[in-house]
Amino acid sequence: MTSRCFERKLETMSCDERAALQGDRLRAVVARVYEHVPFYRRRLEQHGIHPDDIRSLSDLSRLPFTTKTDFREEYPFGLFAVPMSRVVRLHASSGTTGKPTVVGYTRRDIDLWARTCARTLACAGGSRNDVVQVAYGYGLFTGGLGMHYGGEKLGATVIPMSGGNTKRQIMLMQDFGTTLLCCTPSYALEIAEVATDMGVDMRKLKLRAGLFGAEPWSARMRQAIEERLGLQAFDIYGLSEVIGPGVSSECDAHCGLHVFEDHFYPEVIDPESGQPLPDGERGELVFTCLTKEALPLLRYRTRDITRLMRAPCPCGRTLVRMERVSGRTDDMLIIRGVNVFPSQIESVLLEIEGTEPHYLIVVDRRENMDELEIQVEVNERVFSDEVRGLEALRQKVASEIFSILGLTAKVTLVEPRSIERSQGKAKRVIDKRVL
Amino acid sequence: MTVRQISVFIENRAGRLEMIARLLGDAGINIRALSLADTSDFGILRLIVNRPADAEAMLRRHGFTLRMTEVVAVEVPDVPGGLAGVLSLLAAHQINVEYMYAFVEKTADKAVLVFRFNDSARAMDVLRGAGIRLLGEADILTK
Numbered sequence: 001m002t003s004r005c006f007e008r009k010l011e012t013m014s015c016d017e018r019a020a021l022q023g024d025r026l027r028a029v030v031a032r033v034y035e036h037v038p039f040y041r042r043r044l045e046q047h048g049i050h051p052d053d054i055r056s057l058s059d060l061s062r063l064p065f066t067t068k069t070d071f072r073e074e075y076p077f078g079l080f081a082v083p084m085s086r087v088v089r090l091h092a093s094s095g096t097t098g099k100p101t102v103v104g105y106t107r108r109d110i111d112l113w114a115r116t117c118a119r120t121l122a123c124a125g126g127s128r129n130d131v132v133q134v135a136y137g138y139g140l141f142t143g144g145l146g147m148h149y150g151g152e153k154l155g156a157t158v159i160p161m162s163g164g165n166t167k168r169q170i171m172l173m174q175d176f177g178t179t180l181l182c183c184t185p186s187y188a189l190e191i192a193e194v195a196t197d198m199g200v201d202m203r204k205l206k207l208r209a210g211l212f213g214a215e216p217w218s219a220r221m222r223q224a225i226e227e228r229l230g231l232q233a234f235d236i237y238g239l240s241e242v243i244g245p246g247v248s249s250e251c252d253a254h255c256g257l258h259v260f261e262d263h264f265y266p267e268v269i270d271p272e273s274g275q276p277l278p279d280g281e282r283g284e285l286v287f288t289c290l291t292k293e294a295l296p297l298l299r300y301r302t303r304d305i306t307r308l309m310r311a312p313c314p315c316g317r318t319l320v321r322m323e324r325v326s327g328r329t330d331d332m333l334i335i336r337g338v339n340v341f342p343s344q345i346e347s348v349l350l351e352i353e354g355t356e357p358h359y360l361i362v363v364d365r366r367e368n369m370d371e372l373e374i375q376v377e378v379n380e381r382v383f384s385d386e387v388r389g390l391e392a393l394r395q396k397v398a399s400e401i402f403s404i405l406g407l408t409a410k411v412t413l414v415e416p417r418s419i420e421r422s423q424g425k426a427k428r429v430i431d432k433r434v435l
Numbered sequence: 436m437t438v439r440q441i442s443v444f445i446e447n448r449a450g451r452l453e454m455i456a457r458l459l460g461d462a463g464i465n466i467r468a469l470s471l472a473d474t475s476d477f478g479i480l481r482l483i484v485n486r487p488a489d490a491e492a493m494l495r496r497h498g499f500t501l502r503m504t505e506v507v508a509v510e511v512p513d514v515p516g517g518l519a520g521v522l523s524l525l526a527a528h529q530i531n532v533e534y535m536y537a538f539v540e541k542t543a544d545k546a547v548l549v550f551r552f553n554d555s556a557r558a559m560d561v562l563r564g565a566g567i568r569l570l571g572e573a574d575i576l577t578k
Contacts, residue, residue, distance in 0.1 A: 137577045375510050378444045378477075385442030385479055385551075386533055387472050413477050417498045 006154060007115065008120040011317045012263050015310075018318065021300045022265055022385040023056040025290035030054045030063070033296055036081040038299065039074050060267070060288065061276050066300045070239070076102040079410070082294050092140045093240045094339040094405065103240045104294040110149065112291060116246030116260045117150020123249040123258065123315075124234040126180050128155030130207075133176075134193075135169055135183035136214065137337070138162040142244025143214050147182045150246060156180070163187060163337075166194040173205055181210040184337045185217035185225060185233075192228035203230030211236045213245060215292060215334040216325065235324055240301055242287045248322055256321030256415045263291045266322060267299070268308050271329040282307045284329050285322065303330045331429065335363055335370045338407055342428045345374060348400045352393070353382050358416070365433040372409040374401065377416045436571045437505035437555065439487040443480045444500040447473060455480060458497060467575055468549060470536035481536070483508075483549065497546045506551050508570040509562055512537055513546040516570050521548060521567060528561045530554065547575060 005011045015022075031051040032041035045048070047064050054063070071079065075288050078101075080087065088107050105113065133152035135145030143378035144162055151158035159176060161169055163183070169191060172178065181188065188210055189271065195202045207229055207390050213236035222233045237257050240246035248257035258265045264287050270276045271284040285304045289296045305327045333340045342361055349357030358377040363370060376397060384390055394411045401409045437494040445451040452471070459466060459482075468483040484490045487503065492500055511517040518537065525532065540547060547570060552558040562569060 221568070378500050379503065380500055383442075383444055383502055384501050385481065385504050387474060387479060388476065389443075390479070391474070413444075413446075415444060415451075416500050 004122050004125060004127060005317065006119040006432050011119065011258075011319055015318055015383050018262060019057055020288060021262060025262075026060060026265070026288065027051070027054055029290055029296045030298065033081055033298065037079060038068065040077055047321060056198060056310070057265075061343060063288075063298050065286065068080045068303075071101045074100060075099050077104065079297070080104050080294055081262055081296055082106055082276065087294050088188050090140075091142045091145075091240050091244065092256050093142070094341065096342065101241060102143075103244075106293040109243070109292050109294050110189070111153075112263060113146060113175060113243050113246055114149035114153035116243065116263060117146050117313060118153040119150075119260060120211065120246050120249040121147075121150055121156065121180065123153050123251045124180065125252060126151075126154055126156060126209070130154075130156040130179045131159065131177055132156045132174060132182065133159045133161055133178040133179045134170070135161050135181065136245075137186060137422070138387060141337070141423075142240045143182075143239070144186075146238070146244035146246055147211070148271070151180075166191055167198065170195050170198060170200055170202075171206065173202075174200065176371060179206050179208045181207060181231065183210070184215050185212040185221050186215060186336070186365070186368050186370065188212055188225045188233075188246045189221065192225070193368055196228075202228060205230070207410075209234060213237055213289045214337045214380065232422060237322070237325065239304075241293065241295075242289060242302075247287070251313065251315040252318060254311065256309050256311070256323050258315075258317050258319040258321055259308075260273070261320055263289065265290055266308060266320065268306065271302075271303075271305075273319070277307075279308045279310050282323075282326070285325075294337075303332060305329060333361070333363060333429065333431065334374050335407060338405055340372075340405055340407070344404055345401060346428075348397065350398065353379065359428070360414075361429045363429070363431045363433055364427070370433065373406055374409050375412045375414045376416060379416060416417075436507075436559070436569045438466075438483060438508045438549070438575065440506045440549070441487060441491055441494070442502045442504055442549075443482065443494060445478050445480055447476055447478055452487065453479065455494065455499070458493060459484065459490060459491045462489065464493075464559065468538040468547070470534070470549075471536065474575050481534075483559045483575065487572075488574075501561050504551065505555065506549050507555055507559055507562070509550070510545050510547050510570055510574075511548060512562045513544045517546055518548060521562070524561065524565050524567075525558065528557075530558045530561060546571060567575065 034051045043064050062235045086106050087104040089105040092102045133148045138144030148158055148160055209232045211234050226233050236251045238247040242264050246258040250257050267286045268283040269286050277283040285302045285306050287300050288298055304325045306322045306325050310320050331342050360375040362373040397411045465485045470481045472479045535550045537548045
């Protein structure tokens with residue numbers, strides 16, 4: 001079985017040949033960030049590293065990590081390695097507090113991104129003969145535009161639907177003969193539900209494959225999606241800091257996601273010690289962007305937990321595979337595809353209450369949709385003895401959360417001490433979702 | 436002349452009201468009047484008790500969120516139209532009532548109206564001016 005590749009030579013080259021390419025690129029990128037990003041120059045100097053010290057891939061582990069906190073401290077453009085006149089696109093995702101994580105692209109980065117997303121679609125068997133319906137959100141989120149450009153680069157026909165408007169999505173799938181669907185796995189299940197209500201048998205449509213990512217899912221969900229939509233499901237992975245979607249993708253062997261490592265070099269480290277782990281061991285995934293111009297990150301800690309597998313894949317690609325992400329090393333939640341840190345909610349409450357807030361985040365999934373509830377303890381600072389005063393408080397918390405996360409939250413006011421405290425540190429999150 | 440009222444935040448779940456009533460009872464504190472404002476998730480219990488400071492300290496010690504509020508209590512004849520007379524007076528002076536409740540005295544043919552105004556001082560002037568009797572704590576807490 002040799003499946004379709006978008007860039008066969010780069011995806012199937014020998015590992016030695018690729019390692020040489022990666023080594024060259026690593027040297028170049030370290031020299032480049034040292035020259036153009038004051039943050040990296042400082043960081044490397046603090047670690048006593050000069051770009052000349054980095055000669056091959058084996059020197060990679062000498063480099064310091066980059067973290068989400070660095071994005072916050074360098075907000076908005078401090079990590080960029082090119083002047084803004086060369087940046088043609090910005091995207092953003094959640095930061096750990098109020099400010100978003102901002103990423104930029106040069107014209108060449110946009111082209112690189114389109115190619116890695118085209119590889120992703122080709123991994124799922126996509127070609128110019130396909131009709132690709134992109135139901136990821138378009139906008140600051142990278143999902144929609146990333147897969148859109150990938151589809152066009154591949155030469156396929158792209159339907160830029162964005163998320164929501166499910167009945168219309170289904171109508172166009174029928175009328176336009178959509179063959180590939182790109183969305184979050186929970187939205188795929190929502191489409192199946194709505195189709196059932198509409199009396200549409202999705203298995204009779206031309207849908208052949210689905211590329212699902214941006215949130216955690218399980219083998220059970222995969223099976224349900226495949227049965228109900230009558231398609232083959234592919235797990236795709238990406239994050240905006242690295243580029244967006246198009247970082248790694250499952251092929252039809254379905255045994256892990258091929259990492260496009262000629263551009264995004266992966267390592268797995270022990271999240272406690274920071275030491276690199278041998279292949280096959282689970283730890284935190286770390287990426288170095290070897291070729292990006294605007295935002296070339298060195299050893300960016302994703303906080304996602306996975307392991308790397310180098311055994312040959314029947315598909316013919318020699319690209320290393322990562323196992324489906326099994327968890328996080330931090331407390332980030334993904335709710336309706338949006339990255340949510342409890343600290344973001346905490347900062348909203350701190351602002352409103354003017355004191356250390358006691359709260360509990362409850363996430364549940366009803367009818368395939370994630371629901372976010374924030375339980376807030378009412379203290380004497382915010383307590384009003386009029387109902388409308390408390391309703392206004394509730395409304396204010398909900399609207400502040402909406403403005404920061406873009407998510408509608410149900411805010412419930414609860415009595416003090418009704419939220420469990422364990423060893424002085426409160427348990428902040430209850431995730432009831434069964435994936 | 437105002438009366439201290441204790442407002443307590445309670446969740447809308449079984450046993451919360453009972454718990455407060457029992458705590459007060461066990462402490463020998465008598466509830467003279469109460470009102471409960473409720474929504475689907477929470478309620479605000481408003482209490483006038485014979486020993487407000489003791490009740491406040493005790494409930495706070497049990498972790499309740501509460502607030503001491505000054506309310507205005509007036510006495511009206513316990514006859515049809517007693518409440519309407521006071522309300523029309525307030526309306527004529529464009530005084531807003533935030534909330535109110537009432538209770539009846541056992542020993543007299545009087546009713547007591549408890550008001551929370553956004554402008555208590557002006558409301559009290561208007562009520563006094565119309566010859567309506569305002570009650571102090573000495574009048575209603577001595578049971």
